[in-house]
Amino acid sequence: MSTLQVRVWRGGPQGGDFHPYQVPRRASQSVLDVVTHIQRMLDPSLAYRFACRVGMCGSCAMTVNGVARWTCRTHVDKVCADGRLELAPLANLPVIRDLVTDMSEFFDKWTRARGRFQGRRGRHDDFERVAPDSPARKQVDAAIECIGCAVCYSSCDVVAWTPGYLGPAALNRAWTLQRDVRDAAQAERLRAVAGDAGCHACHTQLSCTERCPKRISPTSGIAGLKRDALAAALKGEL
Numbered sequence: 329m330s331t332l333q334v335r336v337w338r339g340g341p342q343g344g345d346f347h348p349y350q351v352p353r354r355a356s357q358s359v360l361d362v363v364t365h366i367q368r369m370l371d372p373s374l375a376y377r378f379a380c381r382v383g384m385c386g387s388c389a390m391t392v393n394g395v396a397r398w399t400c401r402t403h404v405d406k407v408c409a410d411g412r413l414e415l416a417p418l419a420n421l422p423v424i425r426d427l428v429t430d431m432s433e434f435f436d437k438w439t440r441a442r443g444r445f446q447g448r449r450g451r452h453d454d455f456e457r458v459a460p461d462s463p464a465r466k467q468v469d470a471a472i473e474c475i476g477c478a479v480c481y482s483s484c485d486v487v488a489w490t491p492g493y494l495g496p497a498a499l500n501r502a503w504t505l506q507r508d509v510r511d512a513a514q515a516e517r518l519r520a521v522a523g524d525a526g527c528h529a530c531h532t533q534l535s536c537t538e539r540c541p542k543r544i545s546p547t548s549g550i551a552g553l554k555r556d557a558l559a560a561a562l563k564g565e566l
């Protein structure tokens with residue numbers, strides 16, 4: 329059996345460094361399997377986060393050989409041809425300990441982008457129906473499967489340069505609601521995402537879209553928000 333040479337960032341908010349570990353290489357091994365082996369067999373003090381192990385919860389994302397990825401569905405064979413792995417916490421987020429980042433600001437930005445559905449109907453009303461083949465619903469479909477992993481946020485240079493920037497995930501969420509014909513807060517949401525920290529700050533560098541493990545294109549949604557904001561501004565509504 330061959331061995332992986334793994335370097336894992338250990339530390340906290342004040343700083344840290346990489347520690348070396350040797351992990352047995354196995355068939356169909358995920359990066360999360362490697363981290364779990366280290367924590368269970370070599371160093372129980374290692375802090376990391378995961379829940380579902382099947383690509384649904386979004387909690388296992390880390391920086392793997394310099395690139396943000398979900399680790400439960402990243403096979404070692406795909407990212408580490410030379411037997412070396414370097415694991416670090418996600419960039420653009422404060423570190424709590426080791427591989428665990430503080431996601432508060434990431435999700436606070438969803439709130440700032442009005443990322444919450446606001447319906448018009450009450451509990452006694454009939455359901456509002458949306459035709460599955462309508463253009464608006466298809467646009468929502470293309471963007472709705474976000475798992476909140478922050479891989480896009482961690483990969484975005486504009487977030488790094490401009491910490492107030494709402495970022496690709498919050499803006500993608502806002503976009504899905506702007507195309508939800510049942511939502512009643514679209515004017516308010518457009519104002520929230522059209523400011524300096526919103527869609528116009530995006531430089532369309534596409535890192536978010538290239539890295540999103542769910543194959544969502546936040547860049548497209550952000551471009552849609554820019555178009556909506558321009559249309560609203562021309563009508564004097566912004």
Ligand code: SF4
Pocket residue numbers: 480483484485486487495496529530531532533534535536537546547550
């Ligand atoms: S396309 Fe925009 S949101 Fe996505 S990574 Fe680039 S600057 Fe960030």
Ligand code: SF4
Pocket residue numbers: 473474475476477478479480481496497500539540541542543544546
């Ligand atoms: S848009 Fe993609 S990369 Fe960004 S949080 Fe959602 S699933 Fe993760």
Ligand code: FES
Pocket residue numbers: 378379380381382383384385386387388389398399400401
């Ligand atoms: S552990 Fe849930 S997405 Fe990886």
